[in-house]
Amino acid sequence: MSNRFTWFNTTSLTLGFVFLYLPILILVFFSFNESRLVTVWAGFSTKWYVELFKDEAFLDAALVTLRVALLSATVATILGTLAAVVMVRAGRFRGRTLFSGMIYAPLVMPEVITGLSLLLLFVAMGVDRGFWTITMAHITFSMCYAAVVVSSRMVTFDRSLEEAATDLGCTPFQSFIKVTLPIMAPAIISAWLLAFTLSLDDLVIASFTSGPGATTLPMKIYSQVRLGVTPKINALSTILIMIVTMGVITASILTKRAEAQRKADELMAES
Amino acid sequence: MNISSAKKPSTRFEPWDNPNEKPLVQFKNVTKRFGSFTAIDDISLDIYEREFFALLGPSGCGKTTMMRMLAGFETPSEGIISLGDDDIGAVPPYKRPVNMMFQSYALFPHMTVEANIAFGLKQDKWPKNLIEERVEEMLSLVQLRKFAKRKPHQLSGGQRQRVALARSLAKKPKLLLLDEPLGALDKKLREQTQFELMDIQEKLGMTFVIVTHDQEEAMTVASRIAVMDDGKIMQVATPEVIYEYPNSRYVADFIGDVNIIEGRLDNRTDEGIKLSWAEGQPEIAIANNTKRSENENACFAIRPEKVHVSREEPLDADNRIRGQIDDIAYIGNLSTYYVKLSNGMIFKAQESNRRRLANREFTWEDQVWLSWRNTAGVLLD
Numbered sequence A: 001m002s003n004r005f006t007w008f009n010t011t012s013l014t015l016g017f018v019f020l021y022l023p024i025l026i027l028v029f030f031s032f033n034e035s036r037l038v039t040v041w042a043g044f045s046t047k048w049y050v051e052l053f054k055d056e057a058f059l060d061a062a063l064v065t066l067r068v069a070l071l072s073a074t075v076a077t078i079l080g081t082l083a084a085v086v087m088v089r090a091g092r093f094r095g096r097t098l099f100s101g102m103i104y105a106p107l108v109m110p111e112v113i114t115g116l117s118l119l120l121l122f123v124a125m126g127v128d129r130g131f132w133t134i135t136m137a138h139i140t141f142s143m144c145y146a147a148v149v150v151s152s153r154m155v156t157f158d159r160s161l162e163e164a165a166t167d168l169g170c171t172p173f174q175s176f177i178k179v180t181l182p183i184m185a186p187a188i189i190s191a192w193l194l195a196f197t198l199s200l201d202d203l204v205i206a207s208f209t210s211g212p213g214a215t216t217l218p219m220k221i222y223s224q225v226r227l228g229v230t231p232k233i234n235a236l237s238t239i240l241i242m243i244v245t246m247g248v249i250t251a252s253i254l255t256k257r258a259e260a261q262r263k264a265d266e267l268m269a270e271s
Numbered sequence B: 001m002n003i004s005s006a007k008k009p010s011t012r013f014e015p016w017d018n019p020n021e022k023p024l025v026q027f028k029n030v031t032k033r034f035g036s037f038t039a040i041d042d043i044s045l046d047i048y049e050r051e052f053f054a055l056l057g058p059s060g061c062g063k064t065t066m067m068r069m070l071a072g073f074e075t076p077s078e079g080i081i082s083l084g085d086d087d088i089g090a091v092p093p094y095k096r097p098v099n100m101m102f103q104s105y106a107l108f109p110h111m112t113v114e115a116n117i118a119f120g121l122k123q124d125k126w127p128k129n130l131i132e133e134r135v136e137e138m139l140s141l142v143q144l145r146k147f148a149k150r151k152p153h154q155l156s157g158g159q160r161q162r163v164a165l166a167r168s169l170a171k172k173p174k175l176l177l178l179d180e181p182l183g184a185l186d187k188k189l190r191e192q193t194q195f196e197l198m199d200i201q202e203k204l205g206m207t208f209v210i211v212t213h214d215q216e217e218a219m220t221v222a223s224r225i226a227v228m229d230d231g232k233i234m235q236v237a238t239p240e241v242i243y244e245y246p247n248s249r250y251v252a253d254f255i256g257d258v259n260i261i262e263g264r265l266d267n268r269t270d271e272g273i274k275l276s277w278a279e280g281q282p283e284i285a286i287a288n289n290t291k292r293s294e295n296e297n298a299c300f301a302i303r304p305e306k307v308h309v310s311r312e313e314p315l316d317a318d319n320r321i322r323g324q325i326d327d328i329a330y331i332g333n334l335s336t337y338y339v340k341l342s343n344g345m346i347f348k349a350q351e352s353n354r355r356r357l358a359n360r361e362f363t364w365e366d367q368v369w370l371s372w373r374n375t376a377g378v379l380l381d
Helices: A007-030 A047-054 A056-089 A096-108 A111-125 A131-154 A159-167 A172-201 A204-209 A217-226 A231-270 B063-071 B113-123 B128-141 B157-170 B187-204 B215-221 B239-244 B249-254
Strands: B025-034 B037-047 B052-056 B078-083 B098-101 B175-179 B207-212 B224-229 B232-237 B259-266 B272-276 B284-287 B297-302 B308-310 B319-330 B334-341 B346-352 B367-372 B378-380
Touching (some): A047 A056, A056 A096, A056 A217, A217 A231, B113 B128, B224 B239, B249 B259, B249 B378
Antiparallel strands (some): B308 B367
């Protein structure tokens, strides 16, 4: 223990964390500022939060963001789970490598390109851009994250569990619902949370695919900041940070639990 | 070798010898192919009610495929599998009155012991009070009442094995399949569990089919054994017959230890037939074996424990050969002597160690006589 926290380690650790979190801390700190000026402290106040909740435009944007995130995360999780089932279960079919490669590709695709290509698609199809196009776009890119999260759990799933359920009287569909899904639940929930957070955060793809009627929060913040930062933005950002943090923490707890469960299952299979 | 010491001669159970008895399970010319690979090659087999039937063979012999076809996870490529009066070849697993205990146990990790056992009953829409009653009954049967509320990962390997057994028995299947049920247990527990399985089978009067690669396990629990190799059944018989009267070199070699001597039959006499097998070695006298004629190539098989080792020439023995002890394998209760004959062949003979080590008569390099009666071995093709 003693040589773990030498002054060198401590310093570099502190510097690292300061580098990462000081900007965020400052942002949160000044969201409680009395003053209108972002950089001058004038006493504690929650008035910017009150202001924020009075601002219709912000509330509208928040509502759009939330609706997009809920819907896109749900659809992406369903599609991602199905893709994961096929990837893990189907065995070796023709074009399997291509298929799984194509599922993973959007993970490394630059967002600008994804956004641009979706924009071109929507224009070509003559779709009115707005809430639905943003949602579609978010489904497209968060689906592959969901597929990755679910399939990593799926590969360790013991198929004889499904066979046992079938043997005891379940149709294949029933055994999927009664046995596979509950066991996979932690992975599916964390996939959903990941997709939800990704959708909440996204600025680039939403900017490309949104229309006049629909503005998401990140877009709203970005456009506001160009006119000058107000503590209202700080307040809003603080709330967003909280939501995202909670999402990430919940997802990681669920993943940890799923991991522990998987280890217990493995132990069970071995002993 | 543990030769079904538990079978009681007073309750003779031999439906396979009764031509009027109708088998519960029938394989009729069943073939199963996976692509170009033939896993099961034209097998016909009858299994009778209340039997404890073992499918025994090395891995890859097709025994698991046989079981999976019975469970409904595989359908035969050709032939008919019937259960009672029904052809079940194409019936899906969830519609068969057959349950299976999986090698990995396959207990549902998100359910308690109770819920695991009740799973199949709920699926069949039993009334609630009957489910509770049945679960209780099953828990007592496998002595796990105290563990009803636990999750599978909170149980030991042996306890999980019992839960898996209870779950597969709960629906009162016409046929219970056991896929290497004791493979994951250690030796002591395995032996104990073998007897428990037999007790349960007898108590419930059910038909069990067990798949195993462990010959001792098959010999201990089974009423009959099918020895399989390469998608074919080599022999189906009681453990005693399989051991004492193997019908082929493969079966003789697969079950237990054996000395195999190849030679040529000659000199049929009233007492039997003789096998000449090596220059300078006495011919082997084999008790009357009417099926075989003179001047035919044959294989003689004899189990090591049927061969007696002595220092003096046993003049009254039907067969005696001289040799030198080349090696001794001491495993505590038994010693196997590897005796080198003058023609270089190594002959195995087994003696039980009734005396303690210091008093044992033979040691390495000793000249000894091997002897056996003319009924001790069998002729194989």
